[in-house]
Amino acid sequence: MSQISSQESPHMQQVDLTTLSLPQLTQLKQQLDSELNLFQESLQSLKMAQNKFKRSGECLGKITPECEGREILVPLTGSMYVPGKVADSKRVIIDIGTRYYAEKDIKDASDYFTRKVKFVTEQMENIQVLGLEKSRIRDTIIEVMELKLSQMQQQQGQAGQS
Template sequence: MSSEPTQEVCQIDLTKLNLQQLQQLKNEFESELNVFQDSLQTLKIAKTKFDGSKEALEQINETWTDKEILVPLTGSMYVKGVVNNIDKFIIDIGTGYYVEKDITASKDYFKRKVDYVQEQMDKIDMLGRQKSKVLNGVIDVIEMKIAALQAQAQQAAAAK
């Protein structure tokens, strides 16, 4: 038995919906696509931060002991500091929690975070592409119905 949640797929014949219903459906899909885009942007920012932390760890070596560095207090304010231990790092794991790890565990942590965020980005991208295809189908049906209504109006005008 699978632990994955199952989703029941419901198919709707778009040609049986009226223009108002189609427009409402189109708006819902556009709204969902906007949420997906916002989520992807947020995940890209998180991935960049994790990548940056991982790359910073790659730069550290034994020659850094007693090295003077700048420690960021904010995005634009720094204080001088001295590296006195390159074997232990304090890592922000979210929501105000910090963990002390050695360099190997720290690198592993950031690699796992980057991989996880990328996996989530791939899932959202796939869902976005699926929603986009359905949205294009809805738009095609809307255009088809509008063209049919215009043709009908032209026939009615010609018949008078």
């Protein structure tokens, strides 16, 4: 119960939480709270990226030879669009990140978005596993803090009765 990690790691050492003082436990808990918040923010960002890649892949399915010559709205930013026409229904230009674009045929573009969704999903799963471990450690720290507080109250009560 009082071990900080259930997994042995070469760059980490196990700590018996019962040997730490209350201020040290509080500091450790605050550090874990901060890390858990960071994990939550990362998960939210990854979820948004995952949805973006999924939507982009779904949009590719709507491009057919019949679309050629049709008017569309072309996104310049997340909130600004300009009118345009579909010039080639077999090739698309995709945003591959950091203002870099690539021209691909529909199948290659679809494969790209599928790979990106898979990669982001794997990253989300990794973060969730880390978050669960950190959360478990945080719960253990809280238990040890409550135990120490209870012991202190008992000692004060016994000192008051003497």
